[in-house]
Amino acid sequence: MPRTPGQRAGLSHEAVLTAARTVFAERGLPGLSMRSVAGELGVAPNALYSHVADKDALLDALLDDVLGALTPPPPDADPVAGLREIMLATFDLLGRHADLVPLYLARQGARGPHARALGEAMVVLLARLGVDEAAGRVVRALIVSTLGYAALATADAPLGDAELRADLDVTLGWLIRGAVG
Structure with missing residues (x-):
């Protein structure tokens, strides 16, 4: 079976993300492109497409990668404490990655597996508080508030x-009480 350009170049998804972080740190969002990341890696741009579909997917992977530092609250956590702790931990994390905050705002959060795991854990905690149908909206309100404060x-x-x-x-606390009330 023939290998893809990315496999032939010896790349991995992690190597592409590492290069994207470097380019973003040095050049900001305007300087982040598939071509600039490929240049950082010393490969042709087409080698990246084995690991990310396009620049949007690269941005999503970059944002989600940062969220990988957070641990979702366990399903048996105190629901209110678990929700508050994960949002405060997110605020703290974003403070350590201030250069990414505008990107989180522009892209309305992150969409990858780490973001989904955090969202799912929050929905479980909200369900334990009796919030089922509106859980998605409550999660969004908590995230938007956290992003706003981080900004x-x-x-x-x-x-x-x-x-x-x-x-x-x-x-x-207000948002959670309002959602439950």
Whole structure:
């Protein structure tokens, strides 16, 4: 069976992601392209297509890869505490990757397997609170609030990270109580 260009070049999905992170860090979103990532790896651009379908898929993989650092709350966690903890951990993670926050906002979050696992874990916790039909909307509201606070924390703003994190914690409590109420 013939190997694809990416396989012949000795690439892996992880190598492509690592190169994409490097290019993004050095050149930002305008400089991130299939051609620039291929250049970072020393291969022809067509070698990347064995590992990512296109630039959108590369961006999605890059964003989802960052979320891989988070551990979904276990299904038997206290539902309210589990939801708050995962959103606060997401806020903290985004603070460590401030350069990616605008990209999360522009793409309305992440779509890969890590993001789906986190979302599914949140739906399970919401179901334990009696939120079934609206669970998707509640998850979205929690994520949008967390992204918004992360955007404020990573901007040049008068409020500090600690104050914004505390405000987010209060907001998460309101959203969860409102969803259950």
